[in-house]
Amino acid sequence: MADEVESADADRARLAVVAASNALGDFLRAHPEFEPALTEDEDAGHARVREASPFELNAAWKANLLRIAAADLTGATDLKDTSAALSRLADAVLVRGLELARADCPGETRLAVIAMGKTGAEELNYVSDVDVVFVAEGNLDLATRQAARMIQILGPATWPVDAGLRPEGRHGALVRTIESYEAYLKDWARTWEFQALLKARPAAGDLQLGLDWLASVQPFIWGAADRPGVVADIRDMRRKVAESVPAAERRFEIKLGPGGLRDIEFAVQLLQLVHGRGDAALRVRSTLEALDVLVAGGYLARRDGEDLADTYVFLRTVEHRVQLQRLLRTHRVPDGGEPLHHLARTLGYTTDEGFLAAWRAHATTARRLHEKLLYKPLLDAVTRVPTNELRLTETEAASRLAVLGFADPASALTHMKKLTEGVSRTATVQRALLPVVLHELADSPEPDRGLLAYRQVSDKLGSTPWYLRLLRDGGPAAVRLARLLGTSRYFTSLLLHVPQSLRYLSDNADLKPRPRETLAMGMLQAAARHGEATAAIGAVRAIRRRELIRIAAADLLELLDDQGVGLALSDLTDAVLQAALDIASRGIADAPPISVIGMGRLGGRETGFGSDADVVFLHAGETDAERTAARKIVEAVRTLLGAPTADPPLVLDLDLRPEGKGGAIAPSLAAYRRYYADRARLWERQALLRARPVAGDAALSEAWRMIADEVRYRPGGLSEPERVEFRRVKARVDSERLPRGADPNGHTKLGRGGLVDIEWAAQLLQLEHGEDASLHTTRTVPALAAATAAGYLDRADFEALRDAWEFVSRVRNDMTLARGVPRDDLPRSGPELAALAQTLGFGEDTERFLNQYRRLTRLAHDAAHRIVYGD
Incomplete structure (x- = not known):
C-alpha cells in the first residue's frame, strides 16, 4: 500500500513538473534515472551535490531543482519554503564549489563566502545569479585564486556566481580582509551598498570568519541612515532602476518596472534602514519577515503590510513560474499566445484575462504603497533623529531630554511613559513615533508645553483608529503636529477642542483656506439644521474654529504669506457675519434690509489673528418698527458672536459708526448719507478708505458704496x-x-x-x-x-x-x-x-x-x- 502511495506521489510530481517546465521535463525524459529525485528528501538531494565531481555537478543541481519544483508545483511547499529550499541548495552548491576550487588551488588560508541579495535573504529564484562577496584572512593571493576558481566551476554547471556587489564592484579586489571592508565602508561606500548588506549572511567556507565579518559591518549598516541624503539616495536609485527598463517593456516587467518586486523591496529596505537603527527587531534579511516585524513594531499599518505581503507572494510566484518554463533568467510576463496561456494555467487561472486582471491589481497595489512608504516625510524626519535617541533607557531619556531643551525632563518622561506603556497597538505605534515627535519638539520654542499638548491630543484620540495611522502614514502630519504644538499656544488651544482637525496636516491641499462663498454656504447650511439660534450659531462658530486651525497651521508652516493670511481671516469673518445676520434675523417682524460694512483691518482684508471686527451696521428701514427691528438684530448678532462658549468669540467693534459711541447702533442709510454730507470729519473720510460691504443685503450695500465713493475718492485731492x-x-x-x-x-x-x-x-x-x-x-x-x-x-x-x-x-x-x-x-x-x-x-x-x-x-x-x- 505504501509503495502504491509513493508511486502515485511520484507520478503526480512528474506530471506537475512536466506540465510547468519544458526544460525540466526535457531533462527528466533524457535522464529517467533521476526520476527518484522528484520525491527524495533534502538531505539526499544535497548529498548528490556534495558528492558530485565537476562533470556531475550540473546533473546533481538539476536533480535538486526537480525535487524543489515538484514540492512547489504540487502544493507541498509555499513560496517562502520554496525560496528557502532554493537558497539552501545554493549554499550546498557554494560549499561544494569551494571544495573543488581548493582541490585545484591547494594551500592554507581562511576564506568565507558571504551570500548576498536573494541568496542571502533566502529568497532565491529558480534561475538567478547567486550574489556573493568574499572575505579572507591569511594568504590573500591564494584566497583570491580559490574564489575565482569557485566562480569558474559553478557558473557553467549551476547558477552564475556574481561577486559584483563587492567594494568598488567589478573593478575592486575579489577578496578583502575584514579591516579592508571596514575602511571602505567608513570612507567610500554609497547608500545602495549599505542597502545590499541588509541581506548578507555567511554561506560557505570559514563560517566563523564570516560571522566576524558580519558583526564588523553591522554598525555601518545601521548607521547608514545617519548619513545626509540617505532617503533621497534610495529614492533616486529606485527611479534609476525603473528607468533602466526600456519604456516599451515596462508593462511586461514584474521585477524592475513600476508596480514590480523592486517597488516592494526598496520600500521595505528603506523602512528597515531608517527605523532599524533604533529597533534591532527590524534587522532581518527576508522581505516577508521584514514586513512582519515592521507591522509588529508599529512602523507599517497592518492592512498595508498584508497587502504588500500578498502582492509580493503573487509577483514572486509569477516570477518562479515564468523561469521554470524554460529555466531561463527572466522577469518578463509573455505578451500573449501560448506562453501566456501556459503561465496562466500553471498559476491556476482558467483564462489569460483572469491572470492579467489579478496581475494589474497587484501591480497597482505595489506601486501605490511604494509611493506611500518611500516618499512619506516621516522617513526624512526619522533620519534627522540621532541614532542614540531612538532607543533610550529611562535614565538616559531623562538626561537626553534635558540636553534637548526640555525644562522639566521628569514631567516629559512621565508623558512619554504614559504614551508608550503597555503592549497595545497604540503604545507600539507611539514608541515608533515619539523619537520624531521629541526631536521636532526640541527645535520648537516651547517643547515642554508641546509634549503636554501632544499627550492631551493622544489621550483624546488614541483609541480612534485613524489617529495614529494618520501620524505614521499621513505624509508630514506627525512632524507638523509636533512643530505646531511646540510653537503656538493659539493653535494648541483651538486644536484641543476639535482634535479631529489635525487631519488637515497631512496634505497641503487641506491647509488651503476655503473661499468666502464656500464658507458662507457651509455655515448657512449648518445653521439651517438648528431651529434655535444658540445652537445655530454654535454650528457656525464651530466651523470658524476649524477654519482658524487651518489658517493658523498654514501660516506657521509657511504655506501662506502675510497677505494671504489677512485675506483668509477676512473672508472667514465675512462668512461668519453673514451667517450670524441670517440667524439673528429669524422671526423678527418688520425687519428691514440690513448691510454690514467692514472697517479697519477687516475692511482692508488685512485681519490678524488677534483682530476685533470693526463694523458698521446699516438698514434701509423708514419706520420706527423697522428701526427697532434693526437694532434687535444687531444686538442679537453681537450677543451670539460674543457669548462665552468653547469656541473663540468674534468681538464686534461698532465705534466707527456715525457719531461713534453716542450714535445709533444701526443707522439708516438716509441718516448715514446726511452725516457724511454735513458733519463727518477728515479722519472719518479717511476711515472709509478701508471700508467695504462684508455681509447683508446686496442692493443696500451697493447704495452705501456709491455714497462712500463720493466721500472718500473726491477729485482734486486735499485742500x-x-x-x-x-x-x-x-x-x-x-x-x-x-x-x-x-x-x-x-x-x-x-x-x-x-x-x-x-x-x-x-x-x-x-x-x-x-x-x-x-x-x-x-x-x-x-x-x-x-x-x-x-x-x-x-x-x-x-x-x-x-x-x-x-x-x-x-x-x-x-x-x-x-x-x-x-x-x-x-x-x-x-x-x-x-x-x-x-x-x-x-x-x-x-x-x-x-x-x-x-x-x-x-x-x-x-x-x-x-x-x-x-x-
Whole structure:
C-alpha cells in the first residue's frame, strides 16, 4: 500500500513538473534515472551535490531543482519554503564549489563566502545569479585564486556566481580582509551598498570568519541612515532602476518596472534602514519577515503590510513560474499566445484575462504603497533623529531630554511613559513615533508645553483608529503636529477642542483656506439644521474654529504669506457675519434690509489673528418698527458672536459708526448719507478708505458704496487746511495713542515704522489722488503699489513701506499665535523674545531679529514721514 502511495506521489510530481517546465521535463525524459529525485528528501538531494565531481555537478543541481519544483508545483511547499529550499541548495552548491576550487588551488588560508541579495535573504529564484562577496584572512593571493576558481566551476554547471556587489564592484579586489571592508565602508561606500548588506549572511567556507565579518559591518549598516541624503539616495536609485527598463517593456516587467518586486523591496529596505537603527527587531534579511516585524513594531499599518505581503507572494510566484518554463533568467510576463496561456494555467487561472486582471491589481497595489512608504516625510524626519535617541533607557531619556531643551525632563518622561506603556497597538505605534515627535519638539520654542499638548491630543484620540495611522502614514502630519504644538499656544488651544482637525496636516491641499462663498454656504447650511439660534450659531462658530486651525497651521508652516493670511481671516469673518445676520434675523417682524460694512483691518482684508471686527451696521428701514427691528438684530448678532462658549468669540467693534459711541447702533442709510454730507470729519473720510460691504443685503450695500465713493475718492485731492488737519491728527496719534511705557521702536501697531505709520502714508496718497481709479482699493500694499505704478510714490519708498508692512504683520500675527492672546509690543528680552525669533526663522539669534525689525521699521518710518510731512 505504501509503495502504491509513493508511486502515485511520484507520478503526480512528474506530471506537475512536466506540465510547468519544458526544460525540466526535457531533462527528466533524457535522464529517467533521476526520476527518484522528484520525491527524495533534502538531505539526499544535497548529498548528490556534495558528492558530485565537476562533470556531475550540473546533473546533481538539476536533480535538486526537480525535487524543489515538484514540492512547489504540487502544493507541498509555499513560496517562502520554496525560496528557502532554493537558497539552501545554493549554499550546498557554494560549499561544494569551494571544495573543488581548493582541490585545484591547494594551500592554507581562511576564506568565507558571504551570500548576498536573494541568496542571502533566502529568497532565491529558480534561475538567478547567486550574489556573493568574499572575505579572507591569511594568504590573500591564494584566497583570491580559490574564489575565482569557485566562480569558474559553478557558473557553467549551476547558477552564475556574481561577486559584483563587492567594494568598488567589478573593478575592486575579489577578496578583502575584514579591516579592508571596514575602511571602505567608513570612507567610500554609497547608500545602495549599505542597502545590499541588509541581506548578507555567511554561506560557505570559514563560517566563523564570516560571522566576524558580519558583526564588523553591522554598525555601518545601521548607521547608514545617519548619513545626509540617505532617503533621497534610495529614492533616486529606485527611479534609476525603473528607468533602466526600456519604456516599451515596462508593462511586461514584474521585477524592475513600476508596480514590480523592486517597488516592494526598496520600500521595505528603506523602512528597515531608517527605523532599524533604533529597533534591532527590524534587522532581518527576508522581505516577508521584514514586513512582519515592521507591522509588529508599529512602523507599517497592518492592512498595508498584508497587502504588500500578498502582492509580493503573487509577483514572486509569477516570477518562479515564468523561469521554470524554460529555466531561463527572466522577469518578463509573455505578451500573449501560448506562453501566456501556459503561465496562466500553471498559476491556476482558467483564462489569460483572469491572470492579467489579478496581475494589474497587484501591480497597482505595489506601486501605490511604494509611493506611500518611500516618499512619506516621516522617513526624512526619522533620519534627522540621532541614532542614540531612538532607543533610550529611562535614565538616559531623562538626561537626553534635558540636553534637548526640555525644562522639566521628569514631567516629559512621565508623558512619554504614559504614551508608550503597555503592549497595545497604540503604545507600539507611539514608541515608533515619539523619537520624531521629541526631536521636532526640541527645535520648537516651547517643547515642554508641546509634549503636554501632544499627550492631551493622544489621550483624546488614541483609541480612534485613524489617529495614529494618520501620524505614521499621513505624509508630514506627525512632524507638523509636533512643530505646531511646540510653537503656538493659539493653535494648541483651538486644536484641543476639535482634535479631529489635525487631519488637515497631512496634505497641503487641506491647509488651503476655503473661499468666502464656500464658507458662507457651509455655515448657512449648518445653521439651517438648528431651529434655535444658540445652537445655530454654535454650528457656525464651530466651523470658524476649524477654519482658524487651518489658517493658523498654514501660516506657521509657511504655506501662506502675510497677505494671504489677512485675506483668509477676512473672508472667514465675512462668512461668519453673514451667517450670524441670517440667524439673528429669524422671526423678527418688520425687519428691514440690513448691510454690514467692514472697517479697519477687516475692511482692508488685512485681519490678524488677534483682530476685533470693526463694523458698521446699516438698514434701509423708514419706520420706527423697522428701526427697532434693526437694532434687535444687531444686538442679537453681537450677543451670539460674543457669548462665552468653547469656541473663540468674534468681538464686534461698532465705534466707527456715525457719531461713534453716542450714535445709533444701526443707522439708516438716509441718516448715514446726511452725516457724511454735513458733519463727518477728515479722519472719518479717511476711515472709509478701508471700508467695504462684508455681509447683508446686496442692493443696500451697493447704495452705501456709491455714497462712500463720493466721500472718500473726491477729485482734486486735499485742500491745504485738510493737509494740515491730516498731519495734526497723525501727530496726535503718534504722541498720545502709544501705551504708557511702550517702546516706540518696538510697537508693531503704533510704533515708528509700524502698521499705522504705513497705513496712514497709503491713505494720504489715496486722499490726494482720489480721482485715480487704480488707487480705489481698501488694502494697504495694493494701494501703495498702485500709487507707485502711477508715479505718485518713489519705488524705493514703496519697497521700504511694503517690506516693513509684511514683516511687521508677520511679527504681530506670530506673537498672537505664540502666546494665544493678542499683543502689539515686542518682548524686550528673555524666553519670549527668543521664542519669537525662532518662530520667525532667526533661530536663537535674537539680536539679528531685532536688528532686522529696527532696520525695516526705520526705513518705513522715514518713507512715511516724507509722504505725510513732505520732507
